[in-house]
Amino acid sequence: MSTVTQQATGPDTHSGTADLIARLREQENRPALVGYLPVGYPTVDRSIEALKTLVDHGVDIIELGIPYTDPVLDGPVIQAAAQGALDAGARVRDVFRVVRELTEYAPHVPVLVMTYWNPVLKYGPDAFARDLAAAGGAGLITPDLIPDEGADWIAASEAHGLDRVFLVAPSSTPERLRLTVGQSRGFVYAASLMGVTGERNQVGSRAEQLVADTRAAGAPNVCVGLGVSTGAQAAEVGRFADGVIVGSALVRPLLSDGPLPDDEWAVRLTNLAGVTEDLAAGVRSARAPAPTDPPAATPGGATTSGEAL
Helix, strand or coil: CCCCCCCCCCCCCCCHHHHHHHHHHHHCCCCEEEEEEECCCCCHHHHHHHHHHHHHCCCCEEEEECCCCCCCCCCHHHHHHHHHHHHCCCCCCHHHHHHHHHHHHCCCCCEEEECCHHHHHHHCHHHHHHHHHHHCCCEEECCCCCHHHCHHHHHHHHHHCCEEECEECCCCCHHHHHHHHHHCECCEEEECCCCCCCECCCCCCCHHHHHHHHHHCCCCCEEEECECCCHHHHHHHHCCCCEEEECHHHHHHHCCCCCCCHHHHHHHHHHHHHHHHHHHHHHHHCCCCCCCCCCCEECCCEECCCCEC
16 A cells, blocks of 8 residues: 555535534534434435435534444444445445435435445555545544555545545544544544443543634644533534544444344334434534623613613
């Protein structure tokens, strides 16, 4: 695999993801809600229904996972769903069908594919970029690919106009932050803590500093993931991040021990809608102005501002 040591050159590629995040920041004073679900769980068709539920109930950006046999960064909830998808026959090529259906259903919602590098390498980086772009996809999130080793993907994403979202972590050095920021497009994914994905009682304590350091390295957009599972946590993270990424909390309502009849699947989708709405409310309240106390009254019936009560 070839290496990269300086910022990529190529066409000035437009990023719809970055545009959306900027619009939400400037016009609505809020971060984006990024929601993850895997392709093919519990089936490809039902995964499309679940993804449309996310869109209908407040997710701004879709993170679409490709199930993988060795998901070293995924926690038990996402691992269980990914294995279920693989057992049901999900394959890499299914991602293009799902992306196409989502972008036709909601053209305003960017769809980023989250994948380990090996499936892309086996498919062929340029062929994968070509087919993803043709389906309407926005780009890739690559958790196990660092920019130093990503020349093939950087070239392919440049050629086909796709976002490339690399990760930073609390352990990232200033030099690593600069390199990652220089090669990212769309946003930089800030892992709020060290470890695998999953729901937690609190977000990593170093998340806010990591966002500040990544911005200082030149990133216009920094989204935070790992550990966010409630609307309250989404509001906490959204106070300082440009986007809040949620995975396990959205996957959990869909998990089952076996095939579900239609009525039980409908209940799962209703539960998913409720979780999504809670998270969406959290990001929308993240930067809401604090309520102010009414002016204090003074003797004689006037307020301290001089207005009569």
